Amino acid sequence: MCGIAGLFHCGTPKPVDPTRIERMCNVMAHRGPDGSGVWTAPGVGLGHRRLSIIDLAGSPQPMHSPDGRAAIVFNGEIYNYRELRRELAAEGIQFRTDGDTEVILAAWQRWGVNCLHRLNGMFAFALYDFSSRSLLLARDRLGVKPLFTAQLADGSLAFASELKGLLAHPLLRREVDPLAVEDYLTWGYVPDNRSILKGIEKLPAGHYQLLRHDAPPASPQQWWDISFADRRRGNERDLEAELLHHLREAVTSRMVADVPLGAFLSGGVDSSAVVALMAEAQQAPVRTCSIGFDVAAVDETSYAAQIAELFGTMHQARQVGSDQFDAVETLVEMFDEPFADASALPTWRVCQLARETVTVALSGDGADEAFAGYRRQVFHAHEEKARSLLPAPVRRGLLGGLGSVWPKADWAPRPLRFKSTLLSLAGSGAQGYARGLSAAPPEVRLQLYSPDFARRLGGYRGEQPLIELMSRAPARSGLDRAQYADLKFWLPGDILTKVDRTSMSVSLEAREPLLDHRLIEFAATLPDNMRVRGKQGKYLLKRAMRRYLPDDILYRPKQGFVTPIAQWLRGPLAEQTRAVGASNILAQTGWFDGAAIGRLAESHISGRSDNSRLLWQLLMLDRSLQRLEITG
Incomplete structure (x- = not known):
C-alpha cells in the first residue's frame, strides 16, 4: 500500500520539476513511510511513497521494466501476481x-x-510507456484505491492518491464546486462523480485513462462493470457450496504478506466470517482487534469477544470514551474533502489499535452491498412490491400528498415514522431509494440554502446521479438496482473512502476479501430470494456461515459501527453546534441561511428533534473549508 503522484503534459512535453512531485508525495508520507522515489523525463514525472508489504527489500518505485521501455508507480496489491508471474x-x-x-x-x-482484466486486486497506478509516449492511469474494479486528477493551467495533468497531494501543487486552483456542496449535503460525502473543488476529478472505479503527449486529455474509459442481468441456477445447497468456495478463495488470497497480518473484528456477521475463514486457513492464531464505546447502546465488544474466544484469536480490545469529539480536526485533515460519516472515528481508532501489532488487516467491508445486508435494501425490496400494486399517479397523488403533511416524528418508535415511507412510495423505485439513502431530503436542504445559492444550483439535486445510475443499471429487479447503486455509488464514495483514509493515516494496509470481484460477480447472479428472505438480508451468506458461526451472531439485529454524535451535539459540542449557523466561514460563502441553521441546532439541542446527522455535516463542512482556505 502506498501513495502515488505525478505530472503529465498532454501536448508539448515540457520539463517537469522533480521538487514539485516530491512535495506532492511528501504530504502523503503517511501512506508510505518506508521509502520514496521520484523520476522525471520530458513531459512526465512519477512519484511514490512506499509502505512495504511484499518483497520488503526489493521493488523500489518508480520502477522501470527490464528493457527500460516502461515505468510505473503503483498503490495497492495484486493478489494473483504469482500466478501471472x-x-x-x-x-x-x-x-x-x-x-x-x-x-x-x-x-x-x-x-x-487488456492486462487490467487479468489483475485480481486493489490498485491505482500510473504507467508510462516510452514507445507510445503515453501514460495509463488505472483504478481497480470497485474503487478500493483512490486516484485524483486535475488539469493545470500550464497544460499538464496532475494526479495523486489523495486530494492533499494535488493541493501541494502551486498551480492548483481552489474554487468550490457548488454542485459538490449540494452533493455533500445530500449524502454526507462528495461522491466519486465530483470533487469539492472545480477542475478536480476522481478516476471512476473500474476505469482507465490513456493520455498521450500528442493529443488532448482523453476521457476515462470503463473496463469493468458489475451486472445483475443474469440469474444463477441451482438448488440452495449447490449455491451455498459455490459461495463458500468463493469466500475461501477471497480470504486466503488476501493473507499473503511479508509483514504481520490480522483482522478487524466487530462481532458482526461479515468480520466474523472473515476471521472464521482465516482461522481455518492457518495454524497460528489470528490476530484480531475491536473498538468499543462507553455508551452501551453502540458497543459491540462483547460479540467480538465471543468470536475471538470461539476461534482462539490473539484479541485486542479497547474502549474509547464518548468524549472523542476532540478528534474532529484530525478527521478533517485526514479526508481533505468534507466527510460526515461519523463511523470514520471508530474506524480510525480500530486502525490505530491494529497498527500496534500488524501492518495488514482484513476487514468485512463489502458483504452488505453484495448480498443485500442493509435494512434499506430489504425495505426497498418490499416497497417495490407495494409500488407494483398501485399505479404511479395514485401513488404520487395519494401517498405523496399524505406524506407531505405527515409530521416528522423523530421521537416516535420506528413503526410510527411514516413520513419517509409515504414520500418514498410516492416516487419511482429509484427516487424512493435515493430519498431513503440520502442524509437530508431536498426540501430540508432547500430550507438551509440562501436564495442566491439555490439559484446557482440551477435546479440540480444531489439525488440525480444515483437515480440515473439505477435507471440504467444492468438489472432485473428493484433489489438489483439498489445493490448496483450501492456498489457503484455508496461503496467507493463513502465506505471505501473511509477505510482508505483512516487506515492509511496510520500506515496500515486494509484489505477487503468480501470485495473480491469473483465473489461480487457470483453474488450479483443470485436470485432475489437467495439475498433477501422475509425481513432478513444476506440470506445465503448467513446460511453458508452457519457451520462456523452461532445464530446469535448471524441473526441478531444489524447495528453498524456508530458514534454517539447526537449525544455529543446536545452535550459537550452544544456550543459548537449553535456556532455553526453563525460561523464566519459558512457566512462568508453566502450559501446558507444562518438563522435556519440556528433553528435546526436549537431544535436538536432541546431534544425536540434529531438533527444530528445534518448538523454534523455542517460542522465538518465548516472545518473542511477552513482547512482548504476557502470562503466561497
Missing part, C-alpha cells in the same frame, strides 16, 4: 524482483490495456 515467465519474460509491481509492467507489455 508464472504465466509470463513461461513465455520467456524474466523478472528481477519478487513483488507484484514488476508483474504489472510485464502484463502491460504483454497484453496492453
